[in-house]
Amino acid sequence: MTLWNNPTNFIADWLRGVFSGWGMAEGLAVILVTLIGIVVMASLVMLLDIFLVWVERKVVARFQDRLGPNRVGPFGLIQPFADIIKLIIKEDITPDGADKVVYNLAPLLSLMSVIILWAIIPLAPVIFGVDLNVGALYLIAAGAIGTLSIIMAGWSSNNKYALIGAFRQVAAMVSYEIPMVVALLIPTILAGTMGMKGIVDAQSIWFVILSPLGALIFLISAIAELGRTPFDLNEAESEIVAGFHIEYTGMKFGLFYAGELLHAFTFGTFLGILFFGGWNGPLPWGGQYPLIGALNVVIKGLFFYWVIMWIKYTLMRIRIDHMLAFNWKFLTPVAFVLLMVTALMDKLLAGTAPWIYGMGMFLANILVGWLALEAARAYARRQRLAKEALAQPATQAAHH
Amino acid sequence: MQNEWLYIGLFLVVGLIIPTAAITISRIVAPRKPNPIKQSTYECGMETVGDNWVQFKAQYYIFALVFLIFDVETVFLFPWAVALDKLALFAVLEGILFILILVAGLAYIWRKGALEWV
Numbered sequence: 296m297t298l299w300n301n302p303t304n305f306i307a308d309w310l311r312g313v314f315s316g317w318g319m320a321e322g323l324a325v326i327l328v329t330l331i332g333i334v335v336m337a338s339l340v341m342l343l344d345i346f347l348v349w350v351e352r353k354v355v356a357r358f359q360d361r362l363g364p365n366r367v368g369p370f371g372l373i374q375p376f377a378d379i380i381k382l383i384i385k386e387d388i389t390p391d392g393a394d395k396v397v398y399n400l401a402p403l404l405s406l407m408s409v410i411i412l413w414a415i416i417p418l419a420p421v422i423f424g425v426d427l428n429v430g431a432l433y434l435i436a437a438g439a440i441g442t443l444s445i446i447m448a449g450w451s452s453n454n455k456y457a458l459i460g461a462f463r464q465v466a467a468m469v470s471y472e473i474p475m476v477v478a479l480l481i482p483t484i485l486a487g488t489m490g491m492k493g494i495v496d497a498q499s500i501w502f503v504i505l506s507p508l509g510a511l512i513f514l515i516s517a518i519a520e521l522g523r524t525p526f527d528l529n530e531a532e533s534e535i536v537a538g539f540h541i542e543y544t545g546m547k548f549g550l551f552y553a554g555e556l557l558h559a560f561t562f563g564t565f566l567g568i569l570f571f572g573g574w575n576g577p578l579p580w581g582g583q584y585p586l587i588g589a590l591n592v593v594i595k596g597l598f599f600y601w602v603i604m605w606i607k608y609t610l611m612r613i614r615i616d617h618m619l620a621f622n623w624k625f626l627t628p629v630a631f632v633l634l635m636v637t638a639l640m641d642k643l644l645a646g647t648a649p650w651i652y653g654m655g656m657f658l659a660n661i662l663v664g665w666l667a668l669e670a671a672r673a674y675a676r677r678q679r680l681a682k683e684a685l686a687q688p689a690t691q692a693a694h695h
Numbered sequence: 696m697q698n699e700w701l702y703i704g705l706f707l708v709v710g711l712i713i714p715t716a717a718i719t720i721s722r723i724v725a726p727r728k729p730n731p732i733k734q735s736t737y738e739c740g741m742e743t744v745g746d747n748w749v750q751f752k753a754q755y756y757i758f759a760l761v762f763l764i765f766d767v768e769t770v771f772l773f774p775w776a777v778a779l780d781k782l783a784l785f786a787v788l789e790g791i792l793f794i795l796i797l798v799a800g801l802a803y804i805w806r807k808g809a810l811e812w813v
Contacts (some may be wrong), residue, residue, distance in 0.1 A: 329702060333709050341713060403714045412711035414703055425702045432773065433703075454736050463799045466755050469762035476769045483776040514780060541737055546721035550714050584801045598715045616812030619758065622799070623810045627765075631798050634772075635791045638779060645780070 301421045302585055307332065318370060340413050340557065343593075347556040347600070348375035354601065358608040378549075385545035391452055393542070397451035401444045402543065402550035408440035410559045416431075416564060417492045419574050419581070419588030430491040431479040434565065435472065438520055441558060442468040445522075445529065448551070449539035460538025463615060464522060464529035470622040471519035471526075477630035478513035481506050481637050482569045491494065495573030503570040505656040506637060508664045510570040512630050517562040518603060519622070521555070525610040526618060560600045569594030624674075629667040636663055757809050768797055 306329050314324040349364065349372060356363025364371030389398065413428050417423035427433050442464060448463020483489050485505055486497035494502075503510045519526040525557035540551045567573065575586030576579040576595065581588040613621075640659050644652045736743045775782075775790045782790075804810060 326705075330705055330709075331707050333702075337706070337709050337713060383717075383723075384724050384726075386726050387718075387721060388729070388733055390736055391731075392736070395765065399718075402718070403711055406714040407707065407710040411703070411706050414706040424706065425699045427699060427703075432770075450748075453748075455738070455743070458751070462755055466758055469766075473762065473765045473769065476766070480772055480776045482771070483773065484779050487777060487780045489773065489777060495758050516787055523755050536737070545725055546717050552719065598733065619812060620810065623758075623761070624805065627801065628798065631794055631801075638776075638787055638791060641779060642782075642784055691733065 299584060299586070303332065303422050331472050333424070336413060337410055340410060341553075342559045343560070344553050345375045345379065348378060348553075350597070350600075351556055351604065354604050355608055358605075364457060382546050382549035387545045387547060388542070388605055390542045392453040394453075396449045396453035396580050398610055399547075401448035401451065402547040402554075404440055404444035404447065404637035405554040406550050406557070408444060409554050409561055412437050412561050412565075415491050416561075416568065417495060417573060417593070418592050419585035420492070420496075422585050422589055423492060426490050426492040428488070428490050428598075430494075431489040434479065435476060435560055438475075439468075439472075441554070442520070444554075448543070452539070452542040454542050456535040456537075457539050457541050459535050460529045460531075460541070463531075464539065465527055465530065466615065466619060467522065470619055471516040471626075474512050474622065474626045474630040475516035475520060477576075477627075477634050478503050478509050478516060479569070480634055481541055484634075484637055484641055491568055495575070498572045498575065500653050501570065501572045504653060506570070506633075506660055507657070508629070508633050508660040509637070510566065510625060511664075512633070513569065514566060514599075515601075515626065517566065518606060519618075523555075523603060523605070524607040525613045527607075528615050528618065531612060533564045534592060559603050560596055563599030563603060564592060564596035566599045567592060571595055623666070625671055629663065632667070633660070633663050636660075754812060761804055761809065764800065765797065768793075 310328050310331065311324050314327060315321065319327070352374070353363040353371065364374035367373040367377050389395065412434065414424040415427050417426065445464045446461045449457040449459075449464070452458075480631055482494050482502050485502055486494040488497070488613040522529045530540065530547065535541075540548055543551060573595075574591045578587050578591050578594070581591045636659050637656070640655055646657050647655075772790070772794070775786075781788060
């Protein structure tokens, strides 16, 4: 075990030796080393979050044909620090009639729900917080805390706009959680485990090839859960101003903002881990050298973060009835059909050569996706014809 | 097993301490000059009418009910998905039958018109 093969364990062993040398009890030393590891991990995540502010502003500027921040530091890299200083020195206003405890707790939970997701993200075969055997369920549970924080913020602000924003988020979350759970079941079936590390280990063929439709459903439902455009009804700034965080100022608003950016990046990372091979990936030797593996995971996370941003700044917001109809009448049935087909194909093709297995899975996914689109088209045509038939007598009556 | 959840617990505490520290620093540094107008409810310059905790569309309630059924049932599917490789074909078909019942439930709700936004 050297620094290059297993950096975290190497440093942890060395630190444990140092603490034991000071005459500390063995159990206490282990807990202290774990705590240091967690603090380092969480701090790195927060540092990345600060960097994401810059990425977000720079990329949106490019999408809108602007330059973006370019004055403070090289390429405007120091800009997010200036933003943070501004947010910290702004006055913190609590509106009249707000439920103070809930109001103050909401931004904390918003960021906490994202940070705890990093406990189960495996950056490399040997760099991971904890390999929970119920990783997929943990992902859903932690996501629900994020939604809870939005409901708390909307309800406690004593503001109608905030309340409406929170209601919309609840509707979005309860709807899109179903396809997300089903999309998580697909890597679980393919890998035979719910643990994130096991899922990455099982991807000798990336799961995106075995289940492209599953990856797409996961991406769509993740965007809906994040509340980003086209599903950003919870903070629709042109109708309910800012939705749930309308009354928040200063650092509390900053925490919501940081939480949102980090949430998007975290879901991008999960997409990379669940469907795109985790640490095996654009750079070679991700499995042997943990640092390269960690770099691979972050590269994939940033790439999918960029994809989510691309969707955000390209599409417009959709109406809430369209959003819910899209989920319940299209995405959920497709997800369930895909789940059944995946389970059946996995059983029938078990034991065949990898390329037959991969080909069969891929073609089954394409078939399900194509049939779903055809069914949606037929349904839409029927709706349109019914509407036209309804409108026909009215225009004839007007002629006479 | 116990160790893993201890780790998650520690992560949770650290995850709460970081935002708390940010807010605490802000509380020390930031000015505090509250006045009634500043603290009034923000409604784009209008004075707010009536109670702010309004009753809202019951439609959301129906979607929440539908969700509850599906979410509880999908949790049952996770053990089945994990053990799929070890199951016989018959057990896999049983699981698919279970999903088909779920989909039939969805079709029933759809037909009943609970998924229409009114």
